[in-house]
Amino acid sequence: MIKLDTLQAALEAALGEKILQLKTEFGEVTLTVAPAEYLSVATALRDRPELAFEQLIDLCGLDYSSYKDGDYTGKRFAVSSHLLSVSKNWRLRLKVFCAEDDFPRVDALTPIWNSANWFEREAFDLFGIIFEGHDDLRRILTDYGFIGHPMRKDFPTMGNVEMRYDAEQKRVVYQPVTIEPREITPRIIRENNYGGI
Structure with a gap:
């Protein structure tokens, strides 16, 4: 805990008013900043x-x-980055909330840490968060024709489109989802004398 206190004091001294929230929980320090101060x-x-x-x-x-069973009233989208200092042997979670819910965007961290490249592409693909200043922001996990962002809470669990191979056209085609949702109830088998009782 002394190391976390040292880190927290160093963050407060170095960043001052740029800190929106600085919290230590479960042996981890989380620093929240405004989108304008993120970079x-x-x-x-x-x-x-x-x-x-x-x-x-x-x-x-x-x-x-x-979040909180829908009682949360803050900004909808956030980006959480996990940082490591090898020389100081400490870790930090850096969090920023997107200013707009309709068009979520924050600055890209790829100019600072190039390891952010694929992570930012993944967050763009799955959540629709735009990383301004990213050199190659395109989908990384879903197909180019994919509609929507599948990790958003309002994305339908069945999806919007499905793809299949069309033998007549000799290619893969997209079509609206044709799977009908159904409830699967597990079958319970009860045997007399189960377990020798």
Whole structure:
């Protein structure tokens, strides 16, 4: 816990008013910043010798639309980055909420840590979050013709389209989903004298 207190004090001294929230829970420090400060804070986290976060080890999108059973009233989309300082031997979660729910976007971290490249493409593909300044922001997990962003909470579990091979056209075609939803109830088998009783 002393190391986390040292990290928290270093963050407060280096970033000051740029910090929206600084929280230590479950042995981890989470730093939340405003979208306008995201790039400058990330640069400071890497370049300031007292912080020295040399590596970005993960980045993911978050959809808060059903958070707290739908009672959440804040911004819908966020980006959470996990940073590592090898020289200081500490970790940090950097979180930023997108300013707009209709067109979620934040600055790209790829100019700071090039390891963010595929992570940002994944968050774009699955959540629809735009990373401004990313050199190659395109889908990475879904097909180019895919409609929507499948990790959004309002995305239908059946999807919007399905693809199949059409023998007449000799190619893969897309069509609206034809699968009808059904409820599958597990069958319970009860045997007399089960287990020798």
